[in-house]
Amino acid sequence: MAALFLKRLMLQTLKTESNCIARCFVQQVVRKTPPAQLFPIASAPRLSCLIHAKASSTVTDTQDERKKKKRNDTVFSNTGRKISERIIHVVDENGNDLGHMHRADVIRLLDERHLRLVLRNARVEPPEYQLMTGIQIHQERLRQREIEKARPKARPTLTKEVIFSSNIGQHDLNTKSKQIQQWIEKKHHVQITIKKGKNADEPENKMEEIVHQILQTMPGIATFASRPQAIKGGKAVMCVLRPLSKKEETAYREALETQQRDTLHKDSGSDRESDAWHQ
Structure with missing residues (x-):
């Protein structure tokens, strides 16, 4: 019984000494290790975040300076x-x-x-x-403001679409032509698709003739953005109409005035010849 008690006492003493030695060794390692090397994994993300934040701030400042410089160049x-x-x-x-x-x-x-x-x-x-x-500066600012107001603002071009058959009646065709003209006057593009009718005796170029008939109802207003072309294996014809540009409108008016002057000169010349013949 005494021997068993002595054996347990010795084991307990050895266990206590081992724990003390291990605790002292850990304390010495912690004291000798620099603080910056204790948690290397935690410090790396913090450094990368700082670098990223500084770079983002530099890019933002550069963009702000460019915008400010551009704004100052345009202001009178x-x-x-x-x-x-x-x-x-x-x-x-x-x-x-x-x-x-x-x-x-x-x-x-x-x-x-x-x-x-x-x-x-x-x-x-x-x-x-x-x-x-x-x-003078005040007057110049007012003048530039008026010019800016008078300048037409660019608007996105809208494209309307019309689809009908080549068997359409004349009354319905006139109605669609009026609708197309209203869209053209609002500066829209109009895509026209004419499907081939089921009539076997229909001429092959009837669909193109209908397109040109629609365009002839809008002289000096519209022209082709894309000319008629066959689609779906020749079973339909598609084209796009657009409003005339300012330059095209001016050229059309000048050509019309020239034609009217030539007609007047021709008529006056015919009248003179008839008067001379009667005399």
């Missing part, structure tokens, strides 16, 4: 004394060309005449500036 405003170029081309308030001048001389001239400096053309070398009064 007083430059003041902030002249970035040493030599500039100057025009005075009366439109007289003063030639190339040093920016110090330009600033001195602004103070003497109580004028303001406006950038006129930054795409030439050296850039062109003009001396202006406050009233």
